[in-house]
Structure formats: structure tokens, C-alpha cells
Amino acid sequence: MSDEDEYAECVLCREPTEYPRAQKGSTLCPVCEWQEGQRSACSG
């Protein structure tokens, strides 16, 4: 059993995320999540 399999992959870069595989919807790693936040924060 591997702990790595407990986590979902990032939908953008395929890195492991902090979310469980059972997490619904798109899962993002901390890096991509931060980048998404920056993107929406900079709109306008």
C-alpha cells in the first residue's frame, strides 16, 4: 500500500495534491491552486 495513491493528481501538472482521491471536481496542487488564485485576483 502506498500513501501516494491516497491523493488525487493535479489536473494541470499531474503532481500529487493535498486532496483525497475521493475529492469531487478538479483537484489542483498547491502551486496551481495559488496560480489560479493569482489569475482571478488580477482580473481587471
Ligand SMILES: [Zn+2]
Ligand atoms: Zn499542479
